Amino acid sequence: MKHEFENKKPEAFATTWEGQYEVFNWAEYLIGIPMPILLITTYKENGLPNACLHSWSSFSGEEGGHFCIMGGIPIEYGHTIKDITRNKEFCINFPSREIWEKCYKTIENNKFELDEIVESGLTAEEAISINAPRIKECFLNLECTLEWIKPLYEGSKCCIICGRIKHIAMDDEYFDENKKGRYGESGFIMNIHSPKNPLTGESLDDKLGFVEYK
C-alpha cells in the first residue's frame, strides 16, 4: 500500500533540533535518499585552504563536458560560496571510511583563520589545473571551474552551483576493484540523513552508507 503525501510536513514529524525544518525540508527525512559524501575545497580570501563537508550533489555530462551540480550551499554565509564566487574554481574530494573522522573535524575547524585541511589531520596539496587545494588522502579529486550559480528558487537561502570538471585525479587502488575499489566499505560514502517514519515520527540516526556492487 502506498501513502500519498501532499506538500505538507507529516504531523508525526517532531523537531529534533531548533530550526531543523528551516535548514532542511521535511521531505529530505521522508524520502531518505542516500547522497554521496564529498568535501568541497577552496582557498579563502586570506589564502588558507577551506574544506566544506557536503552531500547534496549529483553529476551529469555529455559530449561537451562532465559537470557537478551542488545543492544546499548557503548564499548569505559560509566560506564556500564566497570563495567560489571570488575564485571561480574549486575541488571536489571523495573520502573513504578510513579518513571519515578527520573529514568530519573540518566542521569544528570551520574558521577563517585556520587551514581547515591541515588542522583536521589531512594534507592539502596543490591542484593540477586550478587554484584550489586538493585533499591528498581522498581517493578521487575533481578539479572544477565555475559554470554557473543560481538560487534554488526565487527567494531561496541556498544556491545551486554547477562546476565543469576540468581534471580528475584518482588513486589506482580505487579504480581497481581487485584492490580497494570504489565500492564496498572502502569506497564512496553515502550520507543517510536521519530517515523518519511519517506515521510514527520515529527517526533513525544519521548513518554512513556504502554501495554494494552486485
Ligand SMILES: Cc1cc2nc3c(=O)[nH]c(=O)nc-3n(C[C@H](O)[C@H](O)[C@H](O)COP(=O)(O)O)c2cc1C
Ligand atoms: C554529513 C554532514 C554533516 C554535517 N554536519 C554539520 C553540522 O553539524 N553543523 C554545521 O554547521 N554544518 C554541518 N554540515 C554542513 C557543512 O559541512 C558545514 O556547514 C561546513 O563546515 C561549511 O563550510 P564553509 O563555511 O567552509 O562553507 C554537515 C555536512 C554533512 C555532509
